[in-house]
Amino acid sequence: MAGLLEAADVAYFRATAAGTIVGVNDAFTRLTGYTRTELRERSFETLFDDGTTLESLVSDLGHGDSPPVSTSVPIRTKTDVVPCTVHLERRSRGGDGEGDVDRQPSITGIVRRREPVAGSTVTSQSDLTYGRTFEALADALPDGIIVLDTNSDIQYANPAVERILGYDPDELVGSSKVKIIPERLRQTHLSALQRYLDTGERHINWTYVELPGQHTDGHEVPLGVSLNDFTYEGDRYFVGLFRDISPRKEAERTLTEKVVQLESVSYLGRNALESADTDELLEKATELVVAALDAEYAAIFEHEAAGPDGETLRLRAGTGFDAADGVTASVADSIGAAALADDGPVVIENFETEDRFDGPSVVDDPDVRSGITVTVGPAADPWGVLDVYDTTAREFADHDVDFLESVATILATAIERQRYERRLNETVSDLEASNERLEQFAYAASHDLQEPLRMVSSYLQLIEGRYADELDADSREFIEYAVDGADRMRDMIDGLLEYSRIDSQxxxxxxxxxxxxxxxxxxxxxxxxxxxxxxxxxxxxxxxxxxxxxxxxxxxxxxxxxxxxxxxxxxxxxxxxxxxxxxxxxxxxxxxxxxxxxxxxxxxxxxxxxxxxxxxxxxxxxxxxxxxxxxxxxxxxxxxxxxxxxxxxxxxxxxxxxx
CATH class of the missing domain: 3.30.565.10 (Histidine kinase-like ATPase, C-terminal domain)
Structure with a gap:
């Protein structure tokens, strides 16, 4: 109750059975002008300006959890005297506030400022009962409130119920609560209520539980619900406070989608680094996209600007439909062509209201209603397109488009890397073949040159030995130079031969x-x-x-x-x-x-x-x-x-x- 009063900006206090104030809310401090510290441990009757005693007021209360009483009394604030109406209730046990009296008898009260009656110096008696005060509070709250009896019949519903669930509160009163419970949960509710009445066993957390409510138009509304029960004049009642948590649920759903999409992008990125098979990577990408977007179909097309049939889109991978690899789709007037031309994503929320395209080219499903197409590769020279289709008209979120563009970026990077690796491997193979031919040439040339050099050196030495007496000093020097040159040439050839064999031998x-x-x-x-x-x-x-x-x-x-x-x-x-x-x-x-x-x-x-x-x-x-x-x-x-x-x-x- 304290929370409701705080939300409705109604002054509220709690005191011991002797009248010592132990707790107040902000509205009470604003009404009196005193701080919480100044009010704590102060007797409540010191605030009365006309000599009224708390004992005289409390005497009207019975013992235990008795019905409340209301009275008019002037309250002395820090600056003046304010006419007010005070609603008092005796509680056999605390628990509605703070302090160490939580499980001791206490008095709780609501204080409302009264306006003086025109032409009179005396404050008029309030006819506002405690029940009407509760109703006024409940009417002011944005959260829905219903009060039930033990038969689950609604005894009260505040105006917020209509905003949240669409039901007129006056029409709800007297009807069964099961009317606002989805049909699939109604029997569970009735069984749980009967079990609680028989045994006191609660099967859910009454402090806070999330349950769906049934809206008048048929859809379910996620609700955050707090429950409590009370007894009045011997009859047991249940009160439920609930609010529409659709925005939070939507935020949670969006966050979950983003997490799934980020994990999918991360997984695909690792797969792109590890896999050298382009077709396997593309197939894995379509599977991840369908799962992450909860869509029906995904397809990846390679753009062939100058194929045998002219400009076409050739299917490379697909999920959700049967189509042979290599199936081509016309570029003219297609979603893919629009994406290629616009250098950006094309989002179709409903093909039935879209006059540019009839539907997907290769997915033979008349029920397809929505889709997204993004390009794969740089805008100046795109490799292809990535298509996603669903059988329901849906509004794709920005993060859905961002996710597809991230997938397309990974695919484009992987395709380019594999192209580069293929070209590099081809270059390496060509270089290896060239080096092998060069080594073979160097070996053959070196080997074939050895014999002529040995012959030159041998004949020069033979001339030097046979005609030594007939050669002058210059001739012998020339022969020595020639032999030395042949030996150095042989050493160089040996070195070249050794150099060529480093890898091969x-x-x-x-x-x-x-x-x-x-x-x-x-x-x-x-x-x-x-x-x-x-x-x-x-x-x-x-x-x-x-x-x-x-x-x-x-x-x-x-x-x-x-x-x-x-x-x-x-x-x-x-x-x-x-x-x-x-x-x-x-x-x-x-x-x-x-x-x-x-x-x-x-x-x-x-x-x-x-x-x-x-x-x-x-x-x-x-x-x-x-x-x-x-x-x-x-x-x-x-x-x-x-x-x-x-x-x-x-x-x-x-x-x-x-x-």
Whole structure:
């Protein structure tokens, strides 16, 4: 009751049986001008201005839950005296307010300000009874109120009932409550009421329960209901307070739809990343769309601007109907054409009132009433369209259109990605075939050139040996140059042959201990190390997956270069290893002549030399071999260097190994 009074802006107070105020509402504080703190623990009769005592008023009340009494009395406010009507009721137990008297006898009261009778200085006696006060309160509330007897016959209905359920309150009074209960729930209600009267057992939460009400036009209205019962003059009654919760239910339904649609978009996005089958993805998309929008049909068409039959839409996937893949629909005057032309969604709420289109092209269902079409792909060059149809005329929400556009975006992205991957795979296949042909050519050329070079070198040496006495110094020098050139050419061909075989003739990967590889390399280079008085230091190196033969060649090339290009000082070389994420980073640092920054990329190319043959020997293919070996192992190689400050060659190798 306190809640009703608060909603109706009626002053209300609660006091102990002795008259001490223990609770008031906001309307009471506004009427009296006192704050809650000033009123609490104050005797209510101190507010009377004419000497009336609370005892005289309470004496008219019986004991227990007796009927209320009404009286006129002037109330002393903080600023003046106000004529009022006070309605008092004695309660055997509290529970309608606050404080520690909740289960003790108490007095509750309603205070209403009275206007003076014209021409009189005395306030007229109120004829407003407690029941009429309740009726006035109930009439002012936006929530529906009905009062029932134990036969479920309606004894009272307030005006809000008509706004919520369409029934005239006067016509409802005297009729059965089952009239406003959906037929499917009427027997359940009657059985539950009888069980409560017999046993006191409640099968629902009376404080708040959501139940449907039957509107006069036949549809059901979702209601939030609070129930209570009371006894008056020996008869039991039930009061129900209810409000239309359709807006909240609609908001909940919209939120649920959005959640389902977001989950569908998320699922489709993951599926698009994992699936390489376009048709499977399109079919999954139509299934998700039908489920998320609670529609009957969904179809995806590919737009063929210049097919054998001219401009058409070719069916690629569909849900809810039987149609063979590849069925085409005319673009002319179709919903798809409108979407393609408008660069945006086309929404049809009712085909019967739509004069632009007759209905869907491939769905053979005369009952189709509504639909949405969105484009798949960029507006400038759309891949196709996505159609959704339903057999009921419906107003699609903005979030429904947004959902379809999100699905279309995912499909367009996946289709473009698969196109790109297909082109990339074709390019990779072409490159692999080209590389294979180049390797075959390099091997054949290198192999075929070896024999002529050996012949040239052999005949020149034969001439030198046979005609040594007849050759002058210049002739012998010329022959020496020719033999040296043939030998260098043979070394270059051997290097080129080795370079071409890095991928095609490498050994399978296996666990390789790089410390053991380094030890073997140092043994092979021992003569060079001793001759140059080189100092080689190394940290502990890891075990990796790789080709031990090629890794040995990698270390040998890097160390021999570090020793050879040491300059005038004895070589000082240090090897280190560091794990960075999923890779090992291995460095070979020297204190040699260094490399100009402009040349640091060029040194890894085939036959690129930075120095003349008179300064340093070599074919110019060693570092190119190093790069091919590192790349085959899934890493990369680079150099950090400054002229005269030494060089650090660094390469990475995956921890798990990659080929």
């Amino acid at each position: 490498g050994d399978p990967f296996e666990p390789v201990d790089l410390d053991a590889v380094l030890e073997d390399v140092l043994t092979d280079l021992q003569v060079m190390i001793d001759r140059q008085d080189a100092e080689i230091t190394a940290e502990s190196l890891p075990e990796i997956q790789g080709d031990s033969r090629q890794l040995r060649q990698l270390f040998q090339n890097l160390l021999s270069n570090a020793i050879e290009y040491s300059g005038d000082e004895p070589p000082r070389v240090h090897l280190s290893a560091e794990r960075t994420g999923r890779n090992w980073k291995i460095s070979v640092a020297d204190e040699g002549i260094g490399i100009d920054p402009d040349d640091q990329e060029r040194v890894f190319r085939v036959f690129q030399r930075l120095h003349s043959r008179e300064e340093y020997d070599g074919t110019g293919i060693g570092l190119a071999l190093c790069r091919r070996i590192v790349e085959r192992h899934g890493g990369r190689i680079w150099v950090d260097s400054d002229p005269g400050e030494g060089s650090t060659f660094t390469f990475t190798i995956p921890v798990e190994g990659a080929q």
